[in-house]
Amino acid sequence: MSDEVQLQFVREDAEGFQDFRDVLSDYAPQIEKLASQLGQNPSSPELVGDLFRLIHTIKGDAGLCRVMFVVPFAHALEGLLARLRSGELLYQEVMGDVLMLVLDRIELVMAQIAGARPVDEVQMHTLLDALRSLESLPLPSVLATCSRLVAAMVGVQGKSEAPAVATGAKSVVQSRQQDMLLFRTLALQLEQRMPEFLGRTERNLKLALELNRQAGGWVDAEQLEAAVYMHDVGMMFLPESVWLKLGQINDNERRLMALHPAWVAGLLGRMPGWEEAALMVLQHHETPDGEGYPYGLASGEISQGARILALVDAFEAVMLKHAHRGQRRSMLRAAAELNAADDQFERAWLDPFNQVIRRMLEQSPA
Template sequence: MSSIDLNRPDDFQRDSIDDFFEDFREAYENCETILIDLEHKPDNQDLLNGLFRVVHTIKGNLGFIGLFSLIPLLQSLEDVLDDIRKGHMAYDSALCDVILQSLDRTKGIVNAKIENQQGPLSPQKISYISAHLTQLTSIDEDARALCIKHILLGLDPTSRLEDLPQEVSAGPVAAVTNTGPAAAPAAEDPLLVWRRMLQLYGIPQDEDTMFFVGLVQSIESRSEQWQGRTARQLFLCLEMNRQAGNKVDKDQLAIAVMLHDLGMAFLPRTLFNEQMQADPTQLSLWKRHAEHCASLLASSPRWQEAAAIIWQHHENVDGSGFPDGLEGNDISDGAKILRIADEFDARPQEHNDPAIARRHMMKAVLDINNQSGKVFDTFWIDIFNQVIRAHHQHFAR
């Protein structure tokens, strides 16, 4: 699923955007109800958890309409809500204003993109607001009140960035969010999309990671149908892992997802999507693509787990997979996650017509569920279903 072009949506894309707004309106109304109740019960854990889930769902859905540049704002807001529900900070009416205005601006930016107009917040102001939100839990009460005022000023579309207070210190958050003018076209530039995705899940963007990101560009350039698949699979794998409490090292999982089909880049293009029609010699060549990549990655002591995930990502829990015919617990959790994501992403691609692919999305989910306990691990199928339910409108592409 490549990012939706919000400036020139076709009928299918318009349906996806409409789905987003339907979800958004429902989430916004739910949020308003929760915020009203929180005014009377600010310590209610169920309400705080519900508010956190609403913001998390909106944040995830933004990725599926290509607005990765907005994700840092929602991620920072989600982090604040997480600290509130964990008792690290008290909820109050000022935070209520911050939440409502953040969602208002989110809606305004999506509308502006659809109409090809300037949005209410520039990328630089989004970075400013996100950085201030991140500081809320690390400062005292007096400073927090002032910081919230600065956030609300930043959320005001009429305010100018140069007139806003600039107390946020340079640090890890500022370094991540202050991406400058070049970050504006994040939705169009695949490199920035991947970097936003890594940032979203807290994957360090060090020398190794950025080298691997560069390789991804070469992989996706080999086939038009592959363009956008890395972001899709990264989201599904990392979100499944997060839903399960990060059972797999997220850094290792991210690298495995990005590189698992690196070996495919060296195969004939006819083998990319037509393995079932390949002759035995070609099929044998295709089956070795994971081994080639895993062997290369295994030469680095740092990425042994990622290499194992790649090596095993075509294994089936009943032992019918390859290259080693592993079963059940002999297969790593990372490989089990990637096995599901790889299969789910490939199924809708069987149809070039997006409308057909959209109608067959649920069939793909059902087909995968029918192989639970055979091809796919039952625990991870349950997690997969939870993620699909949370984001189903935007998996239907």
Template sequence: MDIRAIIAPAIQDREALEEFADALTDRAPEVERDVARLKKSPGDREITADLFRAIHNIKGDAALCKFELGIAIAHPIESMMSRFREGEIVFSDLLAELILLAIDRLELATDAVLAHKPLENLRLLDLVQGLELTARAAPEKLDASCAELIESVTGFPPVITGMSARAPKSAADKTPHTGATDDLQFFRSLALQFESRSPLFKGRTMRILRLALETNKAGGAQVDPLQLEAAVYLHDVGMMLLPESTWLKVGRMTDADKQLLRNHPGYAAGLLQRMHGWQAAAEMVAQHHEMPDGGGYPNQLSAAEICPGAKILAIVDAFEAVMLKHIHRGKNRSVLRAIAEINACDKQFAPEWIAPFNAVIRKTIEN
């Protein structure tokens, strides 16, 4: 295969590629569900056949739509599933994680090609070459090959478990009781009200708060932790002023849905702007969907115009959103793949805060 079809795939037929993207949106949940089922029942030949068929269909869709990258990713996975079906290799947790990571990368790459976005951060050549080598690995070396490839593509070893939803110490706990303490308690109650609107949100506020405070600390504590804590609590509260059918929607959003969602930062920021002493938090909330390249919203600010707290909040909020994005597929998105996706899309975020965020994740691994 021409290496350019992997590192810089061209759109030969846009309509066909859009059809492939739509089909992949349907196929990927099948893969996710079948991998989860097979991990629990590795001897089930019917589940094995289902997963093999799902991967085979992705390869067939890619061939029909003339998307060589799709073939290059799906074919070695199909070969591994064939070896498993014949009893030559076992279906280990590492093999399962590698398959899911590969499908994630294919989804990201397809969307990026359609949007004319860069692909270098996806490490597609490493992925395809590694999949080909892993597909031919000796049975006793398969897990080692999977682990090596996962770390090569993501930058993280495949040993990450869950992220704590336990409440970290509030910045207000370290200061005498003031009006700010009362305000933070009120802000937290609003955040928990938002969280209660869906069982899928359980624990998200404290996960985001912990990551935000620790990322700020790892980056030199440039942001006032009291203001950052307030911004974490209120950054999504504006969602409650929108129709629930929009922000609790499962699956792809329409352009109208996306346009409506662009209003939510302004509502919460407006609340903070009208309260004495929370102007910095208001700025963070208003800007947390802005991007360094000017492609964010609501004001298309550039990197220098976005405050540091908003840059932190953008990363940790996106991480939580990625974790939630595919929960309807039947299992939680793994922390590893969520981190990998954030790093693969790092041009959406301030690079000076990606490194501290990664440092926090690495510390979590070590502990």
């Protein structure tokens, strides 16, 4: 850990803190656009210069708004960009990946600070030290370090032992195709409510089933499929002004939103043979730290299927956020954001999730 800077993850000035969160959100699409253009024209001094100036502006704004932990990260990124601007290094896309993932991580840490949630300070110090090394390493080492940083932030490294799952009774040996058809039809109706939702049912189902297989098939696949279809159907019982709202919701709207898992879980629970799916739906917004809803369950009280569903649901939400901002590599960055939020997801489920995402990234076109 570097001893040059003691990062202080505090909100010194509440108004300035929020102002900086807002401007950082405004700068992100500009930086994303420049990084994309540099991928097409890596030797452009104008593009590198524009990118350097934006990062420099972010550093200055962070200082003015008293968000001091951001300053050394921006300074380290400036150091890398200065080497590009001088012609010492040639831009590579992995550098753009690092740049955007670091900004995403800063946004996440600010959200944790705003929500009075713990920040992994050791992780942030380690990240800063690695970024600083980019200011002096030779090009091959720079590229290798960038690749390691991307892998670390996305979470494709390392494995942990999967949680033990008690084997339950097998699903009843009767055909439930009509039930499943109903569940799927309702999910597709939900998709129609927003253009951004189109295709989410198939995306969520594919990821959930792949994650379950990667983890050893601990959750009944049929029950998991039903839960994927039904987990957000309860949203349609809410006023559209609440669940289709693009901005932040108020406290009353948040209380309404917290009701939607129980509504659908109640429906599933009254249908013979879907008790496991009902539990997954009911608990998919619970988190290991006990801060979830509707019951504030702790880690050991949450069903394994609900943990899969929570990851899939969060991944889709972050993908949607990045797609709305027009950012590339949204899959990579969504995975990084989920891995950084390790108070919401258990490591034992993140590891198989990361393996699935890595395969998807390898199979996707460049």
